[in-house]
Amino acid sequence: MEILRAIVEDYVATHEPVGSKVLAARHGLSISPATIRNEMAALEEEGLIIQPHTSAGRIPTDLGYRVFVDRLSTVKPLSPPERRAIDKFLEGAVDLDDVVARTVKLLAQVTHQVAIVQYPSLKRSSVRHIEVLALAPNRLMLVLIADTGRVEQRILDLVTDMNESALAEVRSKLNGLTVGQKLAALPALLENFTKSFPRETQPSIDAIVSVILEMAIERNEERVVISGTSNLARHAPDFNESVHPVLEALEEQVVLLRLLGEAVDEMKVRIGHEQEDKKLHSTSVITTGYGPTGDAVATLGIIGPTRMDYPTSMSAVGAVARYVSRFLQEEI
Amino acid sequence: MEILRAIVEDYVATHEPVGSKVLAARHGLSISPATIRNEMAALEEEGLIIQPHTSAGRIPTDLGYRVFVDRLSTVKPLSPPERRAIDKFLEGAVDLDDVVARTVKLLAQVTHQVAIVQYPSLKRSSVRHIEVLALAPNRLMLVLIADTGRVEQRILDLVTDMNESALAEVRSKLNGLTVGQKLAALPALLENFTKSFPRETQPSIDAIVSVILEMAIERNEERVVISGTSNLARHAPDFNESVHPVLEALEEQVVLLRLLGEAVDEMKVRIGHEQEDKKLHSTSVITTGYGPTGDAVATLGIIGPTRMDYPTSMSAVGAVARYVSRFLQEEI
DNA sequence: ATTGGCACTTCTCCCGTGAGAGTGCCAATT
């Protein structure tokens, strides 16, 4: 195990297959190359490492990384300058868009990998306010504000005009009914909403309700922001060749969303072939949830070559998630 | 000139230096290879083409492409299926975010290049509505809606509470003063706004005004969306190597904004070294303005290798810009 | 002005070779 750790660490640092001799020399192990060779044969037996060809050194397999991550790696705390950088980067963000944009940049910069950040999901968050305002007598703007600071707005053309007093009634009833409620509960809450209004305005109210539901439900978890794709190309020529499929995969929202998965608190690491998407078989993904209330309403993470520095990357992802969560709680 | 056109077209199609023999064969020119060789020597003299090495064919220089674009290329109209694709892609967009997101995807897909789309700038657009609403007695949300459909919102904490009637007054005065006005005119319009309110509310009003100005001015033209970066890697190995600096450049908002430049109606093509940014010396950029009112309030365009198919790309960029402009006018 | 012919240049591909790196295994040692 000690040897597996050394192999992983050395390979991550040098990006070259590591042989028994250098291993003994570089890691101050008090055993001879020959012993290491014996052990390496055993590790290879177990499928934890392979050699690209007979006379090359060994490199870890996906399984090798898995064991390393699960049992061998020790958390590497961030350096104080890094902590400060994180702090600085977020302060001064003016709205949710800004927070998310800064976060994804930050994450890419700190980890030197591709960073992805999901917008706080509306589904799990709750209504802070719903605003209905008339741009014209037959043209409304609906604004839905969630407690995560996320805002959705939609413009709606009515068939029949609506006067200001009717609008005010809609507004107050709507807010009375929904503020503080989970967005997921909106369909149930608004089911009979229309019926409490006079018949002649019902078509308009129906339209309003359906737009609100659309804002709340349909386009909810779709938004993902990505940054640092140039880091993909930086990682040495051998990774460079496989860059195209990865870029391709990263352009599909669906793939990204599947990567991020359900927002859960704990940190998840998926390594190489553990990924469903074939295009990402040469990459690993580290994700974790974040959210203003302490429990996760969205996910952020990084994507990099399987041969990345897991301890450092993981602690960076964790740290950024914590900072953003705190920032969302305090500021927005 | 006829020969230059043939060289450019052939090189764009094959990505290989083109020699005199194939040129004569493939383009049905009724002259012999020897004649072509003489002419090519002349073209090389003028700096329009070069040969990578003595016994290779010729490839166009940046200047060669420039001449081709300016004087030799004929507009290639889009095929009906392409037109239909463009139409389909945009219909069903629900808000400005959605329109921009779809547009950039569409552009990347149609041109097979990297697409960039700037959000309609607030600066040149005008106020459709300003909404001030209280989330709590000392917590306001300000929403600024532009006639381009763009919405900015900001949350503002007040030091002293504000009651609903005061708020209503602010709201109506604010809208009366600003609706229909250019955003650029807001600072002048709101200069003395605070003074028409009783002294005790003035600090709050000041805060509101400054946030509105911030929304209107400071963060205006900054948003750019990009898509299709994977297309960079697709373009053959020789371009592939220089992909990293390009990706890097594309991550900097500043660079993108400089690329897009001032929104002007006409189409601009910048080829290779005509670009300021060194990282983009192997790429060309095609941009054009778009906007709902017919004159340009923002820019969109594509970035690709200098050896791209200019006629087709240019007409695609133009078509998308026209469609989006029309869509913005009709729907938002 | 255009053309065919021809010698010249340069790249690319292919092959063989030798050096280097790293292994596996064996016998010896602790």
Next chain:
DNA sequence: AATTGGCACTCTCACGGGAGAAGTGCCAAT
């Protein structure tokens, strides 16, 4: 039983030398 040094073996990679192909420039002829 684990560890170690030694040694033959294997494989890659870098280098170099042709052979072949592509394409040119120039010249003389039309």
